[in-house]
Amino acid sequence: MAYWGRWRSRHPRVARGLYWTTTLLAVVLVLGALLLPNTLSALHVNRFTRLPAEAVVGAAVLLALPRRARIVLAAVSGAGLGALTVLNVLDMGFTEYLGRGFNAVLDWELLDDSQAYVEDSLGRTTAIAATVGAVVLVLLLMAVMALATVRLSNLLARDTRKATKATLVAGTVWITCSMLGVQIAGVPFASDRAATALEIQARRVRDTLRDEAAFAKEAKADAFGNTPGDQLVPDLRGKDVIFTFIESYGRSAIEDPVIAPGVDRTLEERTAALAKAGFHAKSGWLTSATYGGSSWLGHSTTLSGLWIDNQQRYRTVMAGNHLSLTKAFQKTGDWDTVGIMPGVQKGWPEAEFYGLDKVYNAFQMGYKGPKFSWSTMPDQYALEAFQRLEHGRKRDKPLMSEIILTSSHQPWAPIPTSVGWDELGDGSVFGPIEKAGNKPADIIADSTRSKQEYGTSIQYSVTSLTQWLERYGNDNTVLVFLGDHQPIARVSGNHASRDVPVSIVAKDPKVLDKIAAWNWTDGLKPARNAPVWKMSSFRDRFLTAYGSTPHPSEG
Numbered sequence: 001m002a003y004w005g006r007w008r009s010r011h012p013r014v015a016r017g018l019y020w021t022t023t024l025l026a027v028v029l030v031l032g033a034l035l036l037p038n039t040l041s042a043l044h045v046n047r048f049t050r051l052p053a054e055a056v057v058g059a060a061v062l063l064a065l066p067r068r069a070r071i072v073l074a075a076v077s078g079a080g081l082g083a084l085t086v087l088n089v090l091d092m093g094f095t096e097y098l099g100r101g102f103n104a105v106l107d108w109e110l111l112d113d114s115q116a117y118v119e120d121s122l123g124r125t126t127a128i129a130a131t132v133g134a135v136v137l138v139l140l141l142m143a144v145m146a147l148a149t150v151r152l153s154n155l156l157a158r159d160t161r162k163a164t165k166a167t168l169v170a171g172t173v174w175i176t177c178s179m180l181g182v183q184i185a186g187v188p189f190a191s192d193r194a195a196t197a198l199e200i201q202a203r204r205v206r207d208t209l210r211d212e213a214a215f216a217k218e219a220k221a222d223a224f225g226n227t228p229g230d231q232l233v234p235d236l237r238g239k240d241v242i243f244t245f246i247e248s249y250g251r252s253a254i255e256d257p258v259i260a261p262g263v264d265r266t267l268e269e270r271t272a273a274l275a276k277a278g279f280h281a282k283s284g285w286l287t288s289a290t291y292g293g294s295s296w297l298g299h300s301t302t303l304s305g306l307w308i309d310n311q312q313r314y315r316t317v318m319a320g321n322h323l324s325l326t327k328a329f330q331k332t333g334d335w336d337t338v339g340i341m342p343g344v345q346k347g348w349p350e351a352e353f354y355g356l357d358k359v360y361n362a363f364q365m366g367y368k369g370p371k372f373s374w375s376t377m378p379d380q381y382a383l384e385a386f387q388r389l390e391h392g393r394k395r396d397k398p399l400m401s402e403i404i405l406t407s408s409h410q411p412w413a414p415i416p417t418s419v420g421w422d423e424l425g426d427g428s429v430f431g432p433i434e435k436a437g438n439k440p441a442d443i444i445a446d447s448t449r450s451k452q453e454y455g456t457s458i459q460y461s462v463t464s465l466t467q468w469l470e471r472y473g474n475d476n477t478v479l480v481f482l483g484d485h486q487p488i489a490r491v492s493g494n495h496a497s498r499d500v501p502v503s504i505v506a507k508d509p510k511v512l513d514k515i516a517a518w519n520w521t522d523g524l525k526p527a528r529n530a531p532v533w534k535m536s537s538f539r540d541r542f543l544t545a546y547g548s549t550p551h552p553s554e555g
Contacts, residue, residue, distance in 0.1 A: 078149030099291030225553025249483030305539030327355025369427030
């Protein structure tokens, strides 16, 4: 301290400039944290030209406290502002990628998935650096914010008389502007943004805790919970039924002006090719329970008949006895059941809920080729592995399968291209294709290129699936395929719907006749005005259409 005093006496102008510069930075940091919005779309200059009520109240409280209490409260408040800033940034990221804000109760575990996604997309070194950098940045932010608020509290204490007058004036201005609705650049000048952000977070916590109990009760009631096996899907006896989810296959793929031309052309070409092979299709729309990611919420909503839009609901359902659509086939005793899960790279206890006798994960399909960013293997290979391991085998019972295709997972670089089905081998053929593809870093921040590559990935996935059906399907094959959710906002837009296409394809005309009353569109491309249902309604509609008899369970 003595050295600092001597330095200031030798360089008074520099010391004064440094003092006011750091003070100004403290003001900018504190006001910025108090006014920071929680969505990227709201991140404009006019949001920071407002008067925050929290600053006025905070100044009044600090002025009334003795020195030690003032410093402690200022430091704690500053650290709290740092934490609030982190929550607002998380809100921005979750809104951008998942179409919803960050849930402080449920979403911490998704940060681990985010780290894994960065590692798969950009490499382990980048993922580790990003994780360490994020932790350091959060700690540094909280420390700097604490120092900034202490500095400003000391500034107030230097001349309490002037500070009190300024606080009273600011409070009067805030109340007047609030009552009169004064706006600057279309935004109210009187702000209570930080208090609103805290209220939003508190409401989410409260609603989450309430929802947990209410949903647990809802999940125990099941219209088909007590239906005997012989009364489930009798009209599909003898059919090989395949439920397939295509990653991020959303309404934007069919209707966005940048994406749609290529995807629509593919759907029309594949509809014609299937018709030539004797297959016909009907298509509609389902509104997904998730957006941008968390695909498992879409899968479980479709197959459980329950609206599963958060991780707590997912855990509740997975731990319960609610009848999934796929498990209904197992319950009959008339089908073998199998899951093809190239995206699963660790234990997957969900197999029991889905009623799958056997599950093949990313390491059990014999793939020796390269990963394509997050996707462990191309869809074409996964489908050929399904054929080799299960569908092509002779068996005493028909087969019910759940297949999750992953090639259309973000960041859509690199994307595999189709090869001859007889050339797939162990997947090594995809090595040169992966090396020649785009790099994730070249796509991930470019909205236009992301849209283009996303469209290409959907074309690839749809083509792979329908070519497989042409090649290996028969009179007893029934394919149900749909998207799990829309792509992220960078591709689908900030105000996109949550709708995804769904199609049922079969050779046997009786299969499609059973859903004639649904008024779905003929072919693989649903019309713009085709029926739109909540994804959670699909299970009961499907079971009913194919002859299942409801026998409710009440838990």
